[in-house]
Amino acid sequence: MTHMTQPLKRTASLLSVTALSLAIVGCANNGTDTEAKTASAITEQSTELQKVGYSFGYLSGRDGKDVLDDLDLDAFEQGMRDAYADKESALTDEQMQTVMATYQERKQKEMMEKMQKEGVENKAAGDKFLAENAKKEGVQTTASGLQYKVLKAGTGASPSEQEVVEVNYEGKLSDGEVFDSSYERGEPAYFPVAQVVPGFAEGLQLMKEGGKYELYIPADLGYGETGTPSIPSNSTLIFTVDMIKVNPELPQMPAQPTQ
Numbered sequence: 001m002t003h004m005t006q007p008l009k010r011t012a013s014l015l016s017v018t019a020l021s022l023a024i025v026g027c028a029n030n031g032t033d034t035e036a037k038t039a040s041a042i043t044e045q046s047t048e049l050q051k052v053g054y055s056f057g058y059l060s061g062r063d064g065k066d067v068l069d070d071l072d073l074d075a076f077e078q079g080m081r082d083a084y085a086d087k088e089s090a091l092t093d094e095q096m097q098t099v100m101a102t103y104q105e106r107k108q109k110e111m112m113e114k115m116q117k118e119g120v121e122n123k124a125a126g127d128k129f130l131a132e133n134a135k136k137e138g139v140q141t142t143a144s145g146l147q148y149k150v151l152k153a154g155t156g157a158s159p160s161e162q163e164v165v166e167v168n169y170e171g172k173l174s175d176g177e178v179f180d181s182s183y184e185r186g187e188p189a190y191f192p193v194a195q196v197v198p199g200f201a202e203g204l205q206l207m208k209e210g211g212k213y214e215l216y217i218p219a220d221l222g223y224g225e226t227g228t229p230s231i232p233s234n235s236t237l238i239f240t241v242d243m244i245k246v247n248p249e250l251p252q253m254p255a256q257p258t259q
Contacts, residue, residue: 067107119225119233126219126236129174133216146199147216148206151240156209159246161194165204166248169241179230188244190251197222200239207243215239 042054064071082089091099134141138149159165168188170181182189193201199221207213217237219225227233 115233119227122232122236123219123234126174126234129236130216130218139216142202142206144199144202144221145218146202146221148203149214149216150211151214152210152212154208154211154243156243157246158206158208159193159204159243161201161205162192163247164190164192164250165243166190166245167204167241167243169239171237171239173231174236174238190248197237199237203239203241204243207241209243209246211243213241213243215241 042050046054079089089096130145130147133139133147136149139147140149141147166188168182170178170183172178178184193204196204197217199217200215202221203213203215203217215238217239219234219236222235222237223231225233227235231237
């Protein structure tokens with residue numbers, strides 16, 4: 001569940017970045033209302049410090065809004081301005097540390113509960129999809145629960161788990177959302193069969209060079225409850241795969257310049 005808890009670990013650093021952005025804006029504003037209004041209307045003609053301040057503020061806000069989605073911006077700005085003006089804090093350092101720790105614990109708990117709920121919903125949706133998909137013409141199911149459909153039968157070699165393959169592929173969720181595609185990147189992918197998720201590895205070993213399959217991978221043969229940053233917990237995966245070559249000649253890495 002690393003991908004779900006990692007944003008919480010960034011909370012403090014995001015606050016620091018946002019604080020830095022406000023400090024820079026404070027430098028540009030010099031504390032006057034007139035200049036503050038001027039700084040808020042950022043254009044290409046704004047001063048360097050105004051543009052730097054706006055850039056830090058915008059980027060930290062954009063990156064932090066999913067983590068600190070309920071942040072009181074007015075209170076945050078007041079705290080920053082008080083610190084910048086060397087005013088005494090309304091809270092002690094110990095109180096601030098306590099409230100931040102409590103906040104992060106609450107956000108983590110909420111996020112875990114949300115992830116668990118989504119995982120249950122995704123599992124039910126995936127099971128329903130696979131049950132209906134299994135009835136479609138051409139779809140076959142293996143003993144593990146992997147489903148596949150032969151779009152084009154290959155005539156070359158089939159890979160073993162110990163071999164490397166060159167493939168083109170598109171991966172999407174059962175709702176059709178694409179999360180990865182070598183087709184879009186415009187170049188094939190190379191990887192050891194043993195290093196992909198179990199359902200994908202099993203599907204690759206069913207294929208032959210020159211073949212094209214569609215693989216329907218249950219969550220327990222994919223990324224399971226953990227998921228990834230782009231794949232939610234308990235997601236059923238659909239891969240369209242072109243098997244180009246088994247044990248291909250790997251692309252040469254660019255030569256490193258001599259120091």
